[in-house]
């Protein structure tokens with residue numbers, strides 16, 4: 001059986017983690033072996049990098065930030081994602097390289113070519129079969145994430161997150177075959193239904209061969 005690689009993306013508070021879990025449950029129910037994972041922090045090294053990336057109080061340069069997320073991704077791909085795909089499993093990752101493009105590229109303004117080089121190095125060219133982008137406006141996202149403790153990135157300004165959101169939407173427009181953009185402003189159930197419908201539509205084999 002062929003492995004499939006699905007990613008969920010969006011700004012903090014968009015609800016992607018909840019939907020990643022829902023998709024994982026649905027595919028498990030359909031009989032597939034599913035690995036639900038996330039960035040940053042899916043591995044032992046990744047946990048340490050996550051803490052460094054999100055909890056460092058002192059300055060973090062833009063390049064250090066790019067390379068930190070890239071190091072986390074390199075370990076994630078090597079230790080978790082490629083082995084699972086090799087076993088024919090479905091890998092669902094809560095964030096992947098598009099987060100670097102949106103946060104470090106559109107948010108921080110890091111040079112695109114440099115970002116793509118770091119992404120290529122980390123992934124060895126591995127790209128998702130399908131990416132689901134959950135789009136919500138900033139007010140909705142802020143309301144949803146209001147109760148969770150805020151980390152270094154979550155403390156960024158509204159202007160930063162507007163750029164990140166626009167960056168994600170631009171990626172969706174540029175790569176419509178890979179990225180499916182879903183409006184996440186409705187109820188949890190409405191969005192979950194839209195996400196599952198997209199998975200069925202884009203990857204029918206995923207269900208048929210289950």
Ligand code: TYD
Nearest residue numbers: 012039040069095096099100103104153154
């Ligand atoms: P996430 O785990 O989604 O946050 P939380 O657990 O608080 O819901 O992501 C952590 C943060 O890392 C998030 O603000 C986005 C950021 N991030 C980047 O800036 N670049 C990246 O490449 C990745 C993977 C995440």
